[in-house]
Amino acid sequence: MKGFLKTFFASLLAILFAAGGLFVFILVLIGVLSSMSQPVPQVADGSVLVFNMSTAVQDRPVGMTRDAFIDEAIGGSRQAKVSLRTLTRGIRAAGEDDRIEGLLLTGSFSTEGGASGFAALKEVREAIEAFKESGKPVVAYAVYPSSRDMYVIAAADTVYMNPDGLVSDAGMSMSYPYLGGFMEKYGLGVQVTRAGEYKAAAENFVLEGMSDPSREANLAVLEDFWAEYLQVVAAGADIEPSLYEEKLNEFGMLAASDAESIGLVDGLLYTDELIAKMQEVSSKDAATKSFVQTSLSDYLLDAVKPEYSSDGFVAVVYAEGSIVNGEGKEGQIGGDKLAREIRKIRQDDKVKALVLRVNSPGGSALASEVIQREIRLAKEKMPVVVSMGTMAASGGYWISAYADKIYAQPNTLTGSIGVIGVFFNYEELAAEHGVNFDTVKTTEHADFMGMFRAKTDREMDLVQRQVDFVYDAFLEKVSEGRGLELDAVKALAEGRIWSGVDALDLGLVDELGGLGEAIAYAGQEAGLGDSPAIKELPAASNFLDELLSDVSQQAADASTNIALKPLVDLYREASEMTSRFNDPKGVYTVLPYTITIE
Incomplete structure (x- = not known):
């Protein structure tokens, strides 16, 4: 009731x-x-x-x-x-x-x-x-x-x-849903290209179980997490x-x-x-x-009261959720939205340091780069420290790489330095229901990004070219941001995930610790002491903001039969799963799904 x-x-x-x-x-x-x-x-x-x-x-x-x-x-x-x-x-x-x-x-x-x-x-x-x-x-x-x-x-x-x-x-x-059989059964096409042997971000759409490299990396991380848990x-x-x-x-x-x-x-x-x-x-x-x-x-x-100081404060910015192009929605990191938040921070003279708290499986390569650009500009003005939460992988690592110092926990999942291209189409499904598409175009690849047909082999080669370009850029950014030799980054990349313990040994993070340690370090570097005043961003959402942005959705919900709620919930879950794939080039630095350790 x-x-x-x-x-x-x-x-x-x-x-x-x-x-x-x-x-x-x-x-x-x-x-x-x-x-x-x-x-x-x-x-x-x-x-x-x-x-x-x-x-x-x-x-x-x-x-x-x-x-x-x-x-x-x-x-x-x-x-x-x-x-x-x-x-x-x-x-x-x-x-x-x-x-x-x-x-x-x-x-x-x-x-x-x-x-x-x-x-x-x-x-x-x-x-x-x-x-x-x-x-x-x-x-x-x-x-x-x-x-x-x-x-x-x-x-x-x-x-x-x-x-x-x-x-x-x-x-x-670690249990993942694999939709390869489902996609084939219902005529839903998906085409994938990747850079990195362990980059498994689209496996769940095309396979019916883990690939051997994916199983190897997942088990290694799980064993590190389990060892720490058992010890505690x-x-x-x-x-x-x-x-x-x-x-x-x-x-x-x-x-x-x-x-x-x-x-x-x-x-x-x-x-x-x-x-x-x-x-x-x-x-x-x-x-x-x-x-x-x-x-x-x-x-x-x-x-617990708000913190104020006339000496300035440390801005703690939360990057929590999948990284998507544009503004994003609740539970996502909109590349444009977060970049705008960081831009305001670096232009605020009261902000003396920035702590970026990352809890993300990654997402759009373009959105990750938009965010990283603002991080690099902020670094020119103030200390920038990253605190990795439960997950800071793929695009989550992309936006972290240039920080002055990176903290992670032993049970943080990070790395996954790799890139994929993924494209969905419903050509077969439409044909089975008597729906055909006919097209006129000015150039050979004008309808390249449409979902009504599969990509040709030539077009997939073009996608691979973009994926390789982004992957090379990812490697170079990690090499430069972390001060590592490029060959060393190539060896630890390949899309492989790492625990915080292994990431420390590999040089992907600087120290094991949490948000508190990151804030204390940022405060010291900014001359504010190890207990600086804090400003947290984005600010907590409130129901009026949600109303103003979500009226149309509520009106749609009003017409939804309560008896259909399980189907609606399933649809929304599937929508969330695919909504992170909105990069305009179809190129992503993302984990296959939000990994949950049970």
């Missing part, structure tokens, strides 16, 4: 907004009045800070989107989101806050929209370890912990688990990594009793027993009969 109300209000909102905007005004007024009626969050003295990890941790700032605003207006709940930097600042601040007696970790991280990657969670875990340095206890309570949850709660002093719980961690895997979890439990791996191979997933027997958790408790334990840390709350506590969301509102 709540989902129906959300769809209904969103559709009605779009229609009435187009008709005159009266409903928007009313809804805004309701929202404002509602927020004014809410009590200001209070941080109770002597309380336990409760971090419900059932949230999506994303790199960029979090704003109030249209859907979230509608949920608030109709009294619904929404998937919580929090920015990485806000979260880590809050946890670290709580360690020095006399009102906070301890930290309780509960819930399970959300990966919605590619959030909560291991590289980001490494910084969350490090913030918890910094909290522990205050001497305050950190307790974790797990029910069905995923591998992401285990990775973070390994930092806790004490880990309890529900007796009926299950460790939902069976190891790490085992160290937290004070057990041997081999023991945990052995038990996973034996049982698949560990029951609560299995986890306790090997020391992965310290005890099995029901919720009421956990409450009694936490009352020993703070005290009993007479009103709720629970323990005195403050939610992390309330604490962030109270303790």
Whole structure:
């Protein structure tokens, strides 16, 4: 019912907004009045800070989107989101806050929209370890912990688990959809050319499984990630990594009793027993009969404030999503849009350094170059530092290569220095349904970019020429930007992906570390110290911006039958998969898909 109300209000909102905007005004007024009626969050003295990890941790700032605003207006709940930097600042601040007696970790991280990657969670875990340095206890309570949850709660002093719980961690895997059979079955043509033996970005459209080079590179990265993960979890439990791996191979997933027997958790408790334990840390709350506590969301509102300085600030720019030509949309990096943001920064005298936070599988070669050009111009005026998140590969590496210093995490996926050309056509599908195309043209290749026919062998040779040209340029840029010999870059390129650990050894990154380390270094280089004032860009989105840019889509959604929602969702997922392929030349520096490590 709540989902129906959300769809209904969103559709009605779009229609009435187009008709005159009266409903928007009313809804805004309701929202404002509602927020004014809410009590200001209070941080109770002597309380336990409760971090419900059932949230999506994303790199960029979090704003109030249209859907979230509608949920608030109709009294619904929404998937919580929090920015990485806000979260880590809050946890670290709580360690020095006399009102906070301890930290309780509960819930399970959300990966919605590619959030909560291991590289980001490494910084969350490090913030918890910094909290522990205050001497305050950190307790974790797990029910069905995923591998992401285990990775973070390994930092806790004490880990309890529900007796009926299950460790939902069976190891790490990379699983990709391969559409070669589907494309052939339904007459959807795709033609691919590439530069780089390991450049597998279009394999999923033409093959029915991994190529040998792709399997080799994927397994090597996965083994690096798994080794780091095992070390972290085992160290937290004070057990041997081999023991945990052995038990996973034996049982698949560990029951609560299995986890306790090997020391992965310290005890099995029901919720009421956990409450009694936490009352020993703070005290009993007479009103709720629970323990005195403050939610992390309330604490962030109270303790994490905007940063200002008359000395200037470090601009932190978030490049998160696939890199596409033009402006892009939510969840994408529009080449023109991000370049314009960086241009404003380098022209602002108050900005003393730039940190580019990259979390991207790449995309359009042209858009990547547009962004890189602005990065190089900014570098002429100020220090430029790159912080690689969960993924900074292909085009994500292209835009990073000229930074003064590049930071990555051990579980960052990077590299993939290679180029592909990919073209779709529906010639066979159209013919099967009696649709034929006839063309007149002035030159031999005038209809070259159309999707109604396959490219000729000669045309594919021309595409290969462009791909080779872009690949050579990519190699030269990495060589120049990183100060590496061209032959050395050629040897490590070929489209192969690397873990952050291997990238450090190869000279693709300079140091292992997260966003915090990158900001501290940029601040020092700019003469602002290691805790500089920060300005985060692009600014968090808000629901009015979303309304103004998305009215037409909402009107279309209003006519969509709710019963067809699964098909609509599938269509949107497929559209997102192909929307990154919008380079005007059909040439891309992109991973095949957003890789998710499970």
